Amino acid sequence: MKANIFDVAKKSGLSVVTVSRVLNNAASVRQSNRDKVLKAMEELDYRPNASARSLAKGRTGVIGLTLTTLHDAFLDTVVKEITDCLAEQGYFLALSVAPSFEASHQSLFQHDRVDGVILLSPVEEDAYVRELKQKRIPFVMLDNQHQDPSVTSILVDNFRGGYEATKHLIELGHNKIAHIRGSASFLSSRNRERGFMTAMAESGLEPYCIEDGEFDIASGYEVASRWIEDGRLPTAVFAADDYIAIGVMDACKNAGLKVPVDLSVVGFDDQLLASQLRPYLTTVRQPARALGQTGAELLLGYIDGAPASGESVLLSPELIVRASTAAPRTNHHEQEGDR
Template sequence: MKVSIFDVARKSGLSVVTVSRVLNNSPSVREKNRQRVLNAMKELDYHPNAAARSLARGKTRIVGLIATTLQDSFLDEVMREITTALESHGYFLALSVSADKQDKNHYLIQEERVDGLILLSPIHEAEYVYELNKRNLPFVLVDNQTNIPSTSSVIVENDKGGYDATKYLLELGHTKIAHIRGPHLFRSANEREKGFLRALREAGLEPFAVEQGEFSINEGYRIARKWLDEDRLPTAIFAGDDYLATGVINALLEAGIRVPEQVSVIGYDDQFLAQELRPLLTTVRQPAQQIAHHTVDIILKLIQGTLQDSVTVKLRPELIIRDSTQRLKP
């Protein structure tokens, strides 16, 4: 026999009205009652007709997410955490990977296909923001590149990440420290360099070098290879992400330079490969779970109308010390 909302009410010991409010994600339901209903639904294997509920309320129960790439294990983790968090609230995620970085007419924005939208690491987001505001569609920017007034966002304090990585290398006795940064269009790359320079300035030092490249293994390899060909190497390198760090290590090891005995290397993001490299990569971890939690919390409040003003959440990264760094030997 098909399980109904009445069965869920009996199982949970609550009224049908309360169960209905939980299914519709009403903010008026007490958390303990919401958990009782969700537990009863799980035990009974009850799956409400999402389409019918959406039509009744004029909502789709779908949140869209637009990303520019899937080739990034950090962003992949953020998306997985967002999906899980949305599902716990009875929402579904519609994912789109858009090659067009300024696609303000993206299909998820058109014809009220979603109740809200998450823009993950958007490029030139002002075009999106204008269109979304015009359509009065709730949205959240995650890891956005510019500060846009009256816009909700979730960002990481990349300045602190760059500072902590460099400060750690200084504490290990390094003074000839180089930085390979990402492209200027990324605010995260600019802030990581800013933190790097601040730590050196406090120590009364100048950078050994600052090079720019795309966030890729090939770019890290190319830049390290250039230093090798010039016969000038730093004793420590802070790379703007783990892919750049991987390319650096590949070039150094290929040339017979030992990591970390001769050159220490730090990456950024704590990508999946950071724990697969040999030596294991010291890196700066971005808090994917916290990013997802705050993003979902904001977008649902915007959808439900319980958040009237824009909010910006700033999260702290964490230095993860592994095997690719060590104290400088005299």
């Protein structure tokens, strides 16, 4: 039979109140009594229930998470990792899926409802930060859009990802490389574009063109269709995310063009579709699990009393080379002529 707090009290020869104070790290407990309780816990293999500890400390045992959509495999992986990490510590996750601050904060941001909040890819994040600071609710931001030194944030090194994606295309021999960027309101978009520009400049190349897009299939399809109609297709494109890249590949397929023979394509995120649609997509994998785990661990630390330092954690992405990139067609002809 599993040991309980009364068994620990009996084994240690102390009161249940004293055992409870030890479990809650109360400073008023004498060290000798603390040692007796800890020894009894060890001998009985007693593991205090996290939910019970939360109630004893006046907590809800619930963490709030706000995001704008669930229609994204990357965000889905982050949320799953956060859920698993919190569950291990006896916490439940409450989701608020809303397009704006006004739509989500009234139901979620209350001390008697959550012990802390995770903001995942937030929009209007300044409003969230003001509200949470005013109510003194611990929080962390994941994949946020502004860098605030007073706020703890966990970000992916999108500059590095954009740089490595572009260098991959350059090393294959491409010099007519285009970029379809995401919305400028996202820090990730701006940094991916900056990585693209840096890699091009270091190689003495000018961008073939830079096109405005959104993080969706439609914008990639529209841009690529326009290139094909105008007869000005680049030899390679770095798309700001996988959905844009898939849109580009779909436009090529409908026009009778082949990827990567006629156009090499690189995406970003490593969405589930990237390894399911053919040709498999070369992309930059975001460390979704590390993002979720780091965010959950830092938030739980703040809830348990660690000082909120406003630290910024930068995680590294990984280039995943698949079948959608190859040397440009001219290089193929040259190699065939040399044989």
